[in-house]
Amino acid sequence: MHHLLSGGIVAHLPPPPITIISKGNAVRGGGTAVDRVQKTPRKEGIVLLLHRLAPALVSAIMTLSPTLHPPGNIVKSLAQTADIQRGATLFRRACIGCHDAGGNIIQPGATLFVNDLQRNGVDSEEGIYGITYYGKGRMPGFGENCTPKGQCTFGPRLQEEEIRELAKFVKLQADQGWQQIETGQD
Numbered sequence: 001m002h003h004l005l006s007g008g009i010v011a012h013l014p015p016p017p018i019t020i021i022s023k024g025n026a027v028r029g030g031g032t033a034v035d036r037v038q039k040t041p042r043k044e045g046i047v048l049l050l051h052r053l054a055p056a057l058v059s060a061i062m063t064l065s066p067t068l069h070p071p072g073n074i075v076k077s078l079a080q081t082a083d084i085q086r087g088a089t090l091f092r093r094a095c096i097g098c099h100d101a102g103g104n105i106i107q108p109g110a111t112l113f114v115n116d117l118q119r120n121g122v123d124s125e126e127g128i129y130g131i132t133y134y135g136k137g138r139m140p141g142f143g144e145n146c147t148p149k150g151q152c153t154f155g156p157r158l159q160e161e162e163i164r165e166l167a168k169f170v171k172l173q174a175d176q177g178w179q180q181i182e183t184g185q186d
């Protein structure tokens, strides 16, 4: 998919704007490419075209190289931060009643701290996802297709995406010893 995308976008970029960009980015002693652009009589037309294309180029570059360019990295970590933020919000809504600060008010040996998660075999994101979706013992399941009914929450169900965000959040908090949630109440 990545190479398809990249092929497509590159194929649609006309060469002149790219040349001008390298001029703008200050190839000082550089070049023939710049000379060529400066001599061209349609310069203003091309500059206009560049203005129209610039946002598209920037987003194309960010899409194409998320790991190579700083802007891509920023976008990526912003997305992760947003995921974790949503996870925290969901946790406060659906889980904190029994798992405040990563504990377990019903079953002290099944907290959301790493040592319990490990001993109970649910210390992976998938493990946390599974128990959140289907429940276990006195832990109600929250998945939309959780069965049997008696094992599932009587409250609102969560979408798969939400449970995935929760699993990510719980895993991260467990790895960090649940330091922030204790005081963070907004």
Ligand code: HEC
Pocket (backbone or CB within 6 Å): 091, 094, 095, 096, 097, 098, 099, 104, 106, 107, 109, 110, 111, 112, 113, 116, 117, 118, 120, 122, 127, 128, 131, 132, 136, 137, 138, 139, 140, 142, 166, 167, 170
């Ligand atoms: C009604 C109380 C209650 C609520 C609400 C609740 N849990 Fe639990 N949770 C439990 C109990 C009880 C267990 C222990 C289940 C067992 O092992 O038999 C548990 C276990 C877990 C475990 C495994 C912990 C371990 O060490 O084995 C995870 C992960 C977990 N819950 C996540 C969540 C998430 C995420 C939510 C919110 C969507 C949530 N729980 C909401 C009661 C609750």
